[in-house]
Amino acid sequence: MILKRLSLLNFKNIEQADFKFDAHVNCFVGKNGVGKTNALDSIYALAFGKSYFNPITSQNIRHGNDFFVIDGTFDFTEKEERIILSVKKGQKKVIKKNGKVYDRISDHVGHIPLVIISPSDRDLITEGSEVRRKFIDGIIAQSSSKYLQSLLNYNKVLSQRNALLKFFAVNRTFNQENIDVYDEQLAKYGTYILNKRNEFLDNYLPLLKKRYVDISGNATEKIDLTYKTRVNETSYLQLLKQALKDDLKKQYSTLGIHKDDLVFQLNDFPIKKFGSQGQQKSFLIALKFAQFDFLRNLKGIKPILLLDDVFDKLDENRVTQIISMIMRDDLGQLFISDTHAERTEKVVKENTSNYKMIYLN
Numbered sequence: 001m002i003l004k005r006l007s008l009l010n011f012k013n014i015e016q017a018d019f020k021f022d023a024h025v026n027c028f029v030g031k032n033g034v035g036k037t038n039a040l041d042s043i044y045a046l047a048f049g050k051s052y053f054n055p056i057t058s059q060n061i062r063h064g065n066d067f068f069v070i071d072g073t074f075d076f077t078e079k080e081e082r083i084i085l086s087v088k089k090g091q092k093k094v095i096k097k098n099g100k101v102y103d104r105i106s107d108h109v110g111h112i113p114l115v116i117i118s119p120s121d122r123d124l125i126t127e128g129s130e131v132r133r134k135f136i137d138g139i140i141a142q143s144s145s146k147y148l149q150s151l152l153n154y155n156k157v158l159s160q161r162n163a164l165l166k167f168f169a170v171n172r173t174f175n176q177e178n179i180d181v182y183d184e185q186l187a188k189y190g191t192y193i194l195n196k197r198n199e200f201l202d203n204y205l206p207l208l209k210k211r212y213v214d215i216s217g218n219a220t221e222k223i224d225l226t227y228k229t230r231v232n233e234t235s236y237l238q239l240l241k242q243a244l245k246d247d248l249k250k251q252y253s254t255l256g257i258h259k260d261d262l263v264f265q266l267n268d269f270p271i272k273k274f275g276s277q278g279q280q281k282s283f284l285i286a287l288k289f290a291q292f293d294f295l296r297n298l299k300g301i302k303p304i305l306l307l308d309d310v311f312d313k314l315d316e317n318r319v320t321q322i323i324s325m326i327m328r329d330d331l332g333q334l335f336i337s338d339t340h341a342e343r344t345e346k347v348v349k350e351n352t353s354n355y356k357m358i359y360l361n
Contacts, residue, residue, distance in 0.1 A: 001112070001301050002333050003043060004080075007071040010062040011045075012038040022356035025334045025348050029341040030360035036337035039360070040116070040306045043335060046072045046083050047112035047304070049095055049105040053120065057087050074112065076301075083112065106149060110142040113295045113303035117288045117310060124287065125272050125280055129261035136262060139291050140200050143298050147196050154189035154257070157182055162252045169251050179244065187236035190257045194231055197260075200294075201227055208290040214325055215289070215318075216282040223283060224265040230255055281314060285322065292331065302332030311338045320347050327351040 006019045014035045028036040037053070044052040051060050061068050067088040074081045084096045095102045102108050123131045141148035161182040168174050205225055212223050231239055236256075243255040264271045264283060271283055295303045305326065311319055326334055338344040341357060348355045 001077075001304070002075040003072055003304060004075050005073040006039075006043065006046075008039070008042050008069070009071075010065040010068040011042050011070055012060055012062060012068075014038055014042075015062060019358060021333070021335075022354060023333060025336070025352060025355035026358060027341075027344045027348060027355065028335070028337045028358050028360060029344055030339070032339060034360040036339075036360055037118075037308050039358075040308050040335055040337050042070045043072070043304065043306060044114060044116055046070055046085055047114040048109055049085060049093065052116055052118065057093055058089055061087065061089065083108075106152065107145065109148055110145060113142055113299055113301055114306065115288050115292045115295070115303050116306040116308065117285060118306075118308040119310075121284045121288065122280075124284060125264060129259070132262040133258075133260060135287075136197060136200065139204075139294060140196055142295060144196065147193070150189045150192050150196075154186065154193060157185045157189065158253055158256070158258055161186065165247055165253070166251045168248060174248070183237055183240045186240065186253075186256060190231065191236050193257050194229065194236075194260075197227060197257075201225065204290055204294050207293045208286055211289040211293065212282060212286040215286050215322065216279070217321070221279070222267050223271070223286075224268070226263045226265070227260065228263050229257065229260040231257060231260070278318075281318070289325075302330075305331060305334045307334065307336045309337055309339075311340065311343060316343070316347065320350065323347055323351050 002023045003021055006017075006021070008014045008017045010016075012035065013033070017035075017039070019039070028039050030036055041051050041053055045060075050057065054060055067086065069087075070085045072083050074083065082096075082098055085093065086096075087093045093105065095105055095108050097108070097111070124135055137147075137151055141151065161179070164178060164182065208225060209223060212221070213219050233239070234242070239255050240253075243253070246254050266275045266279055266283070271280055275283065292303055292305060295301075307322075310322070314322075325331075336344060336348070341359065345355075345357060
C-alpha cells in the first residue's frame with residue numbers, strides 16, 4: 001500500500017498544497033512552523049479520521065476559514081483508492097472512499113494501517129494510564145472493528161452510569177435496578193475488551209522485545225510490558241458490586257477496564273524511574289516498531305510509517321540506525337519531517353537511492 005498523492009485545503013496552517021510521493025522515502029523539510037508536522041498529521045487523519053496531535057476537529061481548520069479537506073490517493077496491490085476527509089464547522093465530519101460516504105467513521109479505522117513516531121510519544125512513559133490505554137486500544141482497533149465498536153459502547157455506558165451516580169447524589173435517591181442495567185452492559189463489553197487486550201499483548205510482547213534489541217543494540221537489557229487490572233481478581237459484575245459504595249460516594253465508576261494500565265519495565269524495574277533517557281527513547285521507538293510488525297503480520301500489508309521530528313529528539317547515530325533498519329527490513333513507505341534538509345538527505349542517501357525531498361516554506 002502506497003500513498004501516491006495528497007492534496008490539502010485549509011488544514012491547520014496549510015492554506016493549499018499538493019504533493020506527489022515516492023513509493024519508499026519522503027522527507028518534509030523546512031524551518032519550524034512551515035507545516036512539516038501538519039503535513040504528516042494530515043496523512044494520519046486520512047487513516048483515522050482525526051488528528052494525532054489535536055483530536056478536536058474544529059481546531060484543525062485553518063484560522064479564518066470554516067472548513068478543511070484532505071484528499072489522498074492510495075495504491076493498493078491490485079487497485080487504487082481515493083480517500084477524502086472533509087470537515088465543516090457545525091457539521092459532522094465526512095470520510096469518503098472512492099466517492100462513497102462511510103456511515104460511521106469507525107468503519108474506516110484500520111483500512112489504512114499506519115504508525116506514527118513523534119516526540120509526544122514520551123507521554124506514554126511520563127503521563128497517566130489513560131495515555132497508555134489509548135495506545136493499546138488504538139492498535140487493537142486498527143485490527144478489529146468489533147473491538148472498536150465494543151470500546152465505543154463501553155465508554156457510552158460508562159458515561160451513562162456516571163451520570164446516574166451523580167443524579168443519585170444530587171437527588172439523594174438510589175435505585176439498584178437502574179444500576180444493574182448498566183453493570184450488566186459494562187460487564188459484557190468490559191470482559192470482551194479485557195480478553196482482547198490480553199490476547200493482543202501475548203502476540204505483541206515478543207515483537208517488542210525483539211525490536212528493543214534491534215534499536216538499542218543491547219541484548220543484555222531485559223524489557224517487559226505487563227497489563228495491570230483489578231478485573232482478574234473476580235468476575236466483572238462482582239467487581240462493580242464491590243465498588244458501588246465507593247462509586248456512590250465519589251459519583252463516578254472507580255473500577256473497571258477504564259482504569260487499567262500498562263507497566264513498562266527495564267530489568268524488572270519501572271523504566272520511568274530507572275531507565276536512562278536513551279533507554280526510554282529506545283523503548284518508545286521499539287513500542288512503535290512492534291506496533292508496525294503486529295499490524296503487518298495481521299493484515300498482510302505494510303503500514304505507512306511517519307517519523308516526526310526524530311532528528312531533534314534522537315542523536316544522528318540512532319536515527320541512522322533506525323533508517324537502516326527500515327531499509328533493511330523493507331518496511332514500506334516512510335515519511336520524515338526535519339528542519340535540516342542536508343542532514344536528512346545525508347542519512348537517507350546512505351541507505352537508499354529511492355527518496356524524495358519536499359521543501360516547505
